[in-house]
Amino acid sequence: MNRLRQVRKQKEITIKEVAEDTGISENLIGKYEREEREPRRETWIKLADYYCVPVAYLMGLPDGLVQHINKTQAMTFEELHEAIIQWAENRNMISPKNTHKQFMKVTEELGELAEGINKDNQGQIKDSLGDILVTLIILSRDLDVDLLDCLRGAYDVIKDRTGKTVNGVFVKEEDLHE
Structure with a gap:
């Protein structure tokens, strides 16, 4: 649960003031506060800077x-x-x-x-x-x-692969002869 509404109210700022100061619409700020929409990374940073709190805190991380x-x-x-x-x-x-x-x-x-x-x-x-x-x-x-298992599996497949780089792209040995 994010802390957007909590921080805004603690600082005694209205949604309208936040919108005017940040350039984010009142409607969008309301949706962020009600968690109907997730802010983009740049928006989290902008709001954290505006409220002078760490982004992770504002996001409601434990x-x-x-x-x-x-x-x-x-x-x-x-x-x-x-x-x-x-x-x-x-x-x-x-x-x-x-x-x-x-x-x-x-x-x-x-x-x-x-x-x-x-x-x-x-x-x-x-x-x-x-x-x-x-x-x-x-x-x-x-x-x-398990994404890490997928990555390990992919590496196991390519680690001994032979071929050459053509125009910046690695081409497998067996595909060079087609």
Whole structure:
């Protein structure tokens, strides 16, 4: 459960004031507060800056998880993976019923990555790659598939693969002779 409404009320600010100061519509702020819609990463950051609170706190993450996430520089991939699953579970996002919707989120993020690459926008590229990983982690949980096992399996297949790079793309040895 996010803390958007709680923080706004503690600071004695109206939704109208937040909208005027941040450029986010009153309607959208209301939806965020009622958790009818999830803010994008940039919006979380904008609102956290506006309220002068950490993003993780504003998102309503448990204090232990907030402290854990604050140490992300030292977190392993596996620790980040588990933190993301916990975040999604706290929001009731993980469910086999959501598989199609979560897959659509993956493709949406792929589209944003393509846009970032086409515009040579490094910030958008990094943001999109992170978002793709998050959506894949959640999708893999919806499908009851261990994403790390998938990654290990893929590496086991490619680690001894031979071939050559053609125009920046690796081509398998067997495909070179077709």
